Amino acid sequence: MTAPSTRPVRKRVGRKGGGPDRDTGATPRRAREGDDRPRAPIRTRGLTKLYGDLVAVDHLDLEVQAGEIFGLLGQNGAGKTTTILMLLGLTEPTEGQARVVGLDPARRPLEVKRRVGYLPDAVGFYTDMSGRDNLRYTARLNRIEREEAEDLIDEALEQVGLSARADDPTETYSRGMLQRLGIADALIKDPDVLILDEPTTAIDPLGVTEILDLLRALVRDRQMAILLSSHLLNQVQSVCDRIGIFSAGRLIGQGSMHELAARFGEDTAHVEAEIEPPADGGIARVREVLAAIPGVVDVKSPARSSDPWVIGVRPAAEETRVRRAILAAATSTGLDLTSVRVAPPALEDIYRRAVDRATHGHARDVR
């Protein structure tokens, strides 16, 4: 029975407490990927929003698939929040269209909002009510039966690590706790799509790891589509499958880290090498040896002795050969090499370069 009609069965199983779902999570997932799932839960075409003369969002084409975390990166005022509000039907687009879970949020906002969990930027709660009561209100607004709601609330609170403080009034919560509660609040309706506006800004580093793990688990087990906006680059880098870079209302680049690196990385790879400074000649000698390797364009000596050397390689495809060459050079010249590895492309660099390029390109257009 399970095999031919996986999806409807899953629908029934849905989530009774989440436990069974997580256990069987792997099987339906594969089945789901098997049956052609063409339509992305979030899709926009030429989505545009004008505030008077100000272009907040400029012809945005975006797709977020089920089972994927998409990170929206951008400066303040780049149009991230406006985009999110349009996806929720809270603001009408000036032009273009959006489809969320296959529906137009501007015309069928209720069904969209029923299935999309949203954590607003600077989320707030009713301060005189407890965290649990706040979630109960959300459950009531979503027409979730009382008993089921209690289970869902317990589970959501557990997931965000707030069970112990759930019955305290939210005015006693810290900013980070409010954000955790906000995530729980978005999970109450068991959404198909999760939209998180700056989800981790106020959460402490350990908490961030927990939250990011939770997001990964949701994507893995429940096949959610998650769209999150953030300006914390390393978090975006660590958790997102794909990243979109936003600047002045336009999506100036999107793709996985590797795709972005290929596009905006100026075709340079970086190799990190830890080398004990040799007695004869010291740093200058190491630099000489490294710079002599073909393909190396840039050699940075470490600022502190514990740091590695950073060697720039262009074209990036040469990186493997250069690493071998470093090993060979170390052996032949007697350098005390302790490790060689590829430095992961830094989102920060990519981001900076993408924005630079976009603004310069834009300036050229204007001229």
Place this chain on the structure above:
Amino acid sequence: MTAETPAVQTPTTPAAPTRDRRGDAAIPSRRERSVPHAGWMVVAGKEFADHLWSSRFLALLVVLGLAALIPMYFAADTIRNAASQVTGASSIFLFLFTLAPKVGDTQVQLPGAWEFIAIVGPLLGIVFAFDAVNSERSDGTLPRLLSQPIYRDDVINGKFAAGLAVIGLVLTFIVLLIAGFGIVRLGIVPSAEELLRLTFWLIVTFLYVSLWLAFGLLLSVLIRRASTSALVAFGTWLLLTFFGGLITQLIGGFIAPITGSLEQQASNLSVQQTISRLLPDTLYREASLAILNPQVAAISNPATIGGYEQAAQRVPSLQSFDQSILLVWPHMVTMLAIMVACFALAYVRFMRQEVRA
């Protein structure tokens, strides 16, 4: 049993992907989704509970209760002393609400219970509305609330409904308090007509207070800061309650001064009265008097000398209940109109506002 339910759904599920992919077909959901309705009732329920547990509710109950009970206490004394001399008056019980009593043997005269309510009533409306929307905004709960599956107007409708419910509750409580206390102290049981009049007066009072509720709600939509909105609301209340009469007199004296022939004076007086009725306060006072006191046969000044002559010739008599209602009908409609106008403006502005602060 799980096996059966999917069987019902199977025909629709495979069809969905093959259907027009650009169309509006929803991607099937993992969970059964009932399309929610009547979101305003959920909002109203939460707001109502909030109001009842709030300290402002308790404070108002005490303030209004005292404002009603103190004059009632002295009025009861006066009525008891006078009741033996009165014969045939059918509205002794209502004197509890209308009589402006003297305190003991002193010359200090308190306003009657209904006048107290005319003064304090607006507070009741304002207090439950002045921060209805802007506090949601400043607490950051509005985007979260609006991202739930409810329509945007459910929020403002629900809040207004909750306010109306609380007002109704408080007013009913106070009227029952006065009536109950009066029955005990006076030993007079109200007649059916008196009960009818009292109920109708309750409705008029409810309208009057709701008008201020709608006004408070409007301010809470227009003004971003709750404190500013409270200040404006209470300022307006003070201005209209204590200086409103003065202002309308000034305007009336300017537009229609009492000069010229008698005929002209009469018509100008009637214009002045119309101007004074721009104040909800005046509307409420006139309507209350006409309802609570069956002796009031007319609340408008005649516009002509002939009218005055007619009024002078009229045999003083008690009005029946329906006659009294006819007298105050325009007042009620006007109050309702002001309330609807305030609410409509608040509604429209709220619907057009950006979600973001």
